[in-house]
Structure formats: structure tokens, C-alpha cells
Amino acid sequence: MQVYGLVGNPVGHSLSPPMHEAAYEETGLDARYVTFEPARDDIAAAVEGADALGVSGLNVTIPFKQDVLELVDPDPLAERIGAVNTVDFGGETPKGYNTDAAGVTRSFERHGVGLAGNSAVVVGAGGAGRAAAFALSDADASVHVANRTAETAVELAEAVPGATGGGLDTLDRIREADVLVNATSVGMESPDETPVPAEYLHGDLAVLDAVYTPLETQLIRDAAAAGAVTIDGAWMLLLQGVEAFERWTGRDAPVDAMNAALRSHLESD
Numbered sequence: 350m351q352v353y354g355l356v357g358n359p360v361g362h363s364l365s366p367p368m369h370e371a372a373y374e375e376t377g378l379d380a381r382y383v384t385f386e387p388a389r390d391d392i393a394a395a396v397e398g399a400d401a402l403g404v405s406g407l408n409v410t411i412p413f414k415q416d417v418l419e420l421v422d423p424d425p426l427a428e429r430i431g432a433v434n435t436v437d438f439g440g441e442t443p444k445g446y447n448t449d450a451a452g453v454t455r456s457f458e459r460h461g462v463g464l465a466g467n468s469a470v471v472v473g474a475g476g477a478g479r480a481a482a483f484a485l486s487d488a489d490a491s492v493h494v495a496n497r498t499a500e501t502a503v504e505l506a507e508a509v510p511g512a513t514g515g516g517l518d519t520l521d522r523i524r525e526a527d528v529l530v531n532a533t534s535v536g537m538e539s540p541d542e543t544p545v546p547a548e549y550l551h552g553d554l555a556v557l558d559a560v561y562t563p564l565e566t567q568l569i570r571d572a573a574a575a576g577a578v579t580i581d582g583a584w585m586l587l588l589q590g591v592e593a594f595e596r597w598t599g600r601d602a603p604v605d606a607m608n609a610a611l612r613s614h615l616e617s618d
């Protein structure tokens with residue numbers, strides 16, 4: 350039996366276990382997915398210990414994504430983003446990936462939204478914002494990052510080829526954009542709050558909200574009312590998990606089974 354897992358603190362409410370277990374069941378893979386919650390100072394020992402015990406792969410979440418970058422051999426994209434959310438122990442040395450980036454681009458692909466040559470606005474410049482900005486740029490979109498703390502957006506934009514950055518006063522760029530990603534946590538704790546004034550949304554836009562609790566955020570409602578393509582945060586969560594499954598196993602992931610498991614858990618919360 351192979352063991353995969355999630356390392357974070359806290360991990361109690363994670364949706365990754367049911368999503369990955371559904372994939373093992375659907376594909377007949379003899380594997381289990383478990384959660385680990387080490388203390389902040391124990392992450393290096395935890396990763397080394399998992400490797401020594403024969404764990405096949407780990408997902409990594411808050412607060413360890415940056416720490417783990419230093420503990421594994423990161424691929425170039427994870428290195429540029431500055432965070433690892435997936436570790437593969439299958440090779441000589443543990444390899445680190447950032448599958449949140451693929452979660453963003455695969456979400457647009459799956460909804461028939463082209464990225465190459467299009468213009469994208471990313472709101473937020475934390476972990477999800479960094480993954481989105483690099484992913485969209487690698488997919489040949491031109492990227493503008495808008496963040497509450499403008500300096501963080503400017504710093505990120507300097508690292509992303511061709512990108513620009515600014516404060517939330519630059520959100521009017523959305524009027525001319527093809528693609529919008531909300532990578533802030535706005536809408537999570539106060540479901541009627543949105544990071545984006547509804548007047549900037551329009552019918553030629555595709556909107557991905559990284560927030561997935563609730564699934565229908567105010568931004569998603571406003572975007573739908575404006576006639577935009579809407580993509581809720583469960584797609585990004587699903588497709589980062591799909592990318593992790595495929596990197597770990599070398600097989601195509603059973604996307605529909607994983608989606609059904611994820612959505613049934615989200616809807617029952």
C-alpha cells in the first residue's frame with residue numbers, strides 16, 4: 350500500500366483526503382491519504398521522517414509551503430513562486446512542485462477560456478496570488494497584479510515577465526481585461542464582501558475566485574450578473590489535486606470522481 354498525505358497546521362477541515370481517496374477508489378490504486386499536523390519547528394523532521402518511512406507523496410499547506418521549499422529539490426516554477434505545495438518522494442531526492450499554479454490554468458482551460466495573448470488581472474499577492482501570476486504569465490497572458498498592499502504587488506510584478514502591479518486603485522484595469530482571478534481571502538469570512546467593485550465586471554470576462562467557502566461568493570454572483578464566465582474556487586482546489594495525483598502516480602487522474610467527492614463534502618459543510 351502507498352501512503353500519501355497532507356502536512357499543515359491546522360489540517361482538520363481539509364478536503365484533500367476525500368478528494369484523493371475517491372481517486373484511489375476509482376482507479377483501484379492501493380493507497381491511503383492521511384493528514385499530518387506537526388508543530389511549526391518540526392517541519393524539517395516531518396519531511397525527512399516521511400521520506401524515511403516510505404511515504405510516497407505529500408501535499409503541503411499553511412504554514413509550511415515556504416519552509417518546504419528549502420527542504421526539497423523544487424522545480425523551477427515552485428522556486429519562482431517561492432512555495433511548494435506538493436512533494437514527490439519517488440525519486441533519488443524529494444522533488445517539490447507548486448500545483449496551485451496548474452490549478453489556476455487548468456481551471457480556465459476546463460471552462461474553454463484561452464489565456465495566450467489575453468490580459469489578466471490578479472487581485473492579491475500572497476501565496477495564491479503569486480501562483481496565479483506566474484501561471485498566467487507562463488500561459489502567455491499579460492498580467493496585472495492589484496493588491497491591498499501595493500508594494501507587494503509591485504515586487505511580485507517585477508519578478509513576473511511583462512507584469513505590472515499596483516494597489517486596489519488599479520482595479521479599473523478589469524474593465525479592459527479578459528481574465529480575473531481573486532486570490533485574496535475577501536469573501537471567505539464575510540460572504541457578502543467582494544474585493545472587486547461590481548461596476549468593473551463585464552460580459553467578456555472570465556472570473557476565477559480562489560475562495561471556495563462559500564462556493565458562491567459575492568464576486569461570483571456579481572460576475573454572473575455581468576454575464577461573465579464564472580469559475581468557483583472548488584475548480585482550483587480540484588485541479589491542483591488532479592495535478593498532484595498525476596505527478597505522484599504518472600496516471601491520468603479520475604477528475605469526475607474527485608470533483609464529485611470534493612463537491613459533496615463542500616456542499617455538506
Ligand code: NAP
Binds near residue numbers: 452473498561585
Ligand atoms: P495569503 O498568502 O495570506 O494572502 C492573502 C491575500 O489577501 C493578500 O494579498 C492580502 O493582501 C489579501 N487580503 C487579505 N485581506 C484583505 C482585505 N480585507 N482586502 C483586500 N485584500 C485582502 O493567503 P493565500 O494563501 O494567498 O490565500 C488567499 C485565498 O485563496 C484564501 O481564501 C485561500 O483559501 C484561497 N486559496 C484557494 C486555493 C484553491 O485551491 N481554491 C488555493 C490557495 C489559496 P495584503 O498583502 O495587503 O495583506
